[in-house]
Amino acid sequence: MPAPTTPPAPPDPHRERRRALLAGIAGRLREAGIETAFGPLETYRDFYGALPAGTAGLVCEQPPTTARLQVTAIRVRRTLPPGQGGLSPDRRSWVRDADVTYDLDGDGEPAFEVTMLEDPDDGLGHSRDTSAQRTVTADEQAVVDAARLWYGYRHTLRATPPAADPRRERARLRREVERRDAAAAQPDLRTDVAGALVPAGDALAGDLDRLDPALLCWHFPRDRGGRYARRAVVALARYGPDPGKRGPWLTARVRDGALALGVEPLIGVNQDHRWDATPWLWSGTGRDATAADRWQVAGPEQARPLTDLLDAYDLGAALEAAGVRVDGDVAALLDGFPTRYLRAAHTDAWVAALYTGLARSAPWRFAAAYDTWRRERAGLGRPATGPIPLFGLTGLNQQRRPMLALDHRGGVPELRMVWTGSNARLSRALWERPADLDAALAGLATPVPTAP
Incomplete structure (x- = not known):
């Protein structure tokens, strides 16, 4: 039997009226360099209701992301006197002080609904249609201002990745090795x-x-x-x-x-x-x-091409040379771009945390590290697939937090940004650059004394 097909959405009975009501906004956006198209909108929903299928309005895309901004004409009917609203008497739910209707012949005052849709963060349990950000306003300029902020946010809020300071790093490493040697000697x-x-x-x-x-x-x-x-x-x-x-x-x-x-x-x-x-x-x-057991390379010089890239903070090139893939969110942060409009305020902190953590990593060790984790999980009779976090990206005080995680798919290590409430993580001794390897590469290695 052929697969069932979804019936097409009924046409918007107010299509042409919406086009006319939105013409001024479309013109202002065009003057600001933002092109829009008029057509059916992507549906979305929340506990206040859902956008009827087939409703028409203005649509603006933002490649290379899947984010979309939508504007449509609505009517708003106030349900409570001005100044009232907030929590219900039993304090269990939020009371909205106005109802939105997409029937332009209904009661209420004319207004515009601005909606921003983007794919949800991995691991938070949201879907694209339930995480839409909706704003209602009766002012055309407010719509244009919201669209301009959204349209340029990737570049406006782009973070500058930290720069390498080789001279300072060499001095730091020398000081560290001296302290390590002194501690081992006594x-x-x-x-x-x-x-x-x-x-x-x-x-x-x-x-x-x-x-x-x-x-x-x-x-x-x-x-x-x-x-x-x-x-x-x-x-x-x-x-x-x-x-x-x-x-x-x-x-x-x-x-x-x-x-x-x-x-x-x-x-x-x-x-x-x-x-x-x-x-x-x-x-x-x-x-x-052996060196292969300890470092996953036969000797220090085999690691030098990748450690030189890491020391120069050329993380993308180091990961590519090591055969490590990254997902879209990690790729965006490596270039300094926000991952989501909703999360754009955290970009600086996340980029800094990502560079700090990965600069000390050893990407050539990722496959062996993941295999160690997988063998332990399998030995305990637990699922041995999926991402395992390496470190957190900071900035949010909530149960599910953003973390950089290591996965292994299609035979290739992959770094992913995940959201998790678990504290489990992969031991740093398995995936970071070993201290004795760094010392050897810098010509600072001395035999570590052993107890008699």
Whole structure:
């Protein structure tokens, strides 16, 4: 049987009247360099109602995005006296002080409805037709002003990506490596696991025996000044069966300027610094790890072409050279463009966060990092597909937040912007540029002393 077809929308009975009422707005927009077309509008809906199918009006597109601005003539009938409205008496719903009708023969005063439609953000549960931004006004110039703001927003609100400062970065790296070397030469490591309750006490004892203080002190996360990152918590080894649930972990954190070992209840998948899959950063267990195991390249020089691009903040070229795809939102932010009109105010913060995070990344490691995550998920009997967040883009205080995530589709790593309320993320030790690789590339590498 042939697939059912959607019947065509009935023609707008007020088409020509709307065209005449909108002629002045179309002319003003043309003078401002904004061309519009008159025709059927894309439907949209909210809890106040929906635009009837087939309603005609002015349409303006904004390539290369899928955003669209629509204007139509309506009538507005006030339902409450001026100054009233707001929340209902039971404070459960919003009371609109006017009703909108698309029947131009109905009651009320003439007005215009301006609507902005764009594809919704991934992960927020919205659809294009339910996330439309609607404004009602009786003033033609107000319509023109809203259209002008919308039409030019991508360039008007475009952010300037940060510029690289190679000289400053070399000085920072040298200072950091000096502090790492000094910490490894005289490890100051305190252990406080007395009375720690773990399911397998022998496993904890074995990890403590194999722990190399010099390695741990050298590799511990650093701030921009090269000092221990005071807020960093490194999850070294887990003693529970499921890293997705809270359980005991051997941890390292900063206390009184030194590193302290302890056993803490953590949710492993929520940790930025989780090193159970990278023992060469802290334990004798990883003493035989090769450069390919540690860095996913056979030697430092193999990584140099990509690290040079990253150091120059040419992130797009670095990702392309590494065979990493990006989705439309990430591509827009790499060029400084807003992802949505609704989110344009956050562009500066998101672009800065994206460049800061990706400049320290190692794109050639993405495929191996995703495979590590996928194997763990499969071993737990959980879905092992879809994006896993790397870091947040900041700027919004809400449950679902924007994050840069790593996916693997069609055999190729892909960076995507997702919205999620989960705190799960991929450990930075799997996808960032290893500190010892950076030191080797800069000619600053010194043998990291190991415990006898």
